[in-house]
Amino acid sequence: xxxxxxxxxxxxxxxxxxxxxxxxxxxxxxxxxxxxxxxxxxxxxxxxxxxxxxxxxxxxxxxxxxxxxxxxxxxxxxxxxxxxxxxxxxxxxxxxxxxxxxxxxx
Amino acid sequence: xxxxxxxxxxxxxxxxxxxxxxxxxxxxxxxxxxxxxxxxxxxxxxxxxxxxxxxxxxxxxxxxxxxxxxxxxxxxxxxxxxxxxxxxxxxxxxxxxxxxxxxxxxxxxxxxxxxxxxx
Numbered sequence: 043x044x045x046x047x048x049x050x051x052x053x054x055x056x057x058x059x060x061x062x063x064x065x066x067x068x069x070x071x072x073x074x075x076x077x078x079x080x081x082x083x084x085x086x087x088x089x090x091x092x093x094x095x096x097x098x099x100x101x102x103x104x105x106x107x108x109x110x111x112x113x114x115x116x117x118x119x120x121x122x123x124x125x126x127x128x129x130x131x132x133x134x135x136x137x138x139x140x141x142x143x144x145x146x147x148x
Numbered sequence: 149x150x151x152x153x154x155x156x157x158x159x160x161x162x163x164x165x166x167x168x169x170x171x172x173x174x175x176x177x178x179x180x181x182x183x184x185x186x187x188x189x190x191x192x193x194x195x196x197x198x199x200x201x202x203x204x205x206x207x208x209x210x211x212x213x214x215x216x217x218x219x220x221x222x223x224x225x226x227x228x229x230x231x232x233x234x235x236x237x238x239x240x241x242x243x244x245x246x247x248x249x250x251x252x253x254x255x256x257x258x259x260x261x262x263x264x265x266x267x
Binding site for chain 1: 194246257258
């Protein structure tokens with residue numbers, strides 16, 4: 043199975059800050075990577091697909107980059123609504139696998 | 149707007165079968181451009197993909213090896229839904245179960261069903 047490692051596990055930042063979350067795959071996944079945001083009691087919601095494509099309806103302050111094994115999710119200017127857990131997920135190879143999550147506190 | 153609505157029991161006894169259904173609105177389970185997935189989430193295992201079904205002239209399924217011997221995902225074209233059946237459950241199968249549509253990433257997701265395996 044492809045192991046997805048996210049860092050940091052948690053971070054605390056302020057409104058208006060720029061933050062970056064990293065996701066590393068244990069083997070190449072090309073650009074078959076998605077980023078999800080999950081709030082308490084809710085299902086995950088996709089923000090980014092194919093590593094860098096912004097999902098329709100997702101705020102433009104979210105962006106993704108990377109290819110192969112190293113990926114990043116950047117939030118350009120934090121909003122209070124961004125407090126959540128963020129997950130990366132690879133869909134290059136079965137079984138699809140998720141990172142362990144990054145808890146963002148604002 | 150595509151919506152997925154899950155249904156099924158929240159309590160299952162050990163060794164019995166977990167059964168959940170995901171009803172689709174705004175799309176077709178027979179769509180040639182979508183796959184229909186089941187994912188679960190627990191504190192111990194995180195988010196875990198279980199499997200999917202999709203139609204491409206015939207029906208196909210893909211399953212995670214971790215549950216392959218115990219899982220069945222079936223489409224129901226008459227009701228435009230798909231189901232999850234997980235046999236011989238143990239307390240380790242306690243989790244929130246989600247269905248999700250996949251055309252690329254997973255979107256949308258069902259509302260989630262907490263399933264507790266306990267006698």
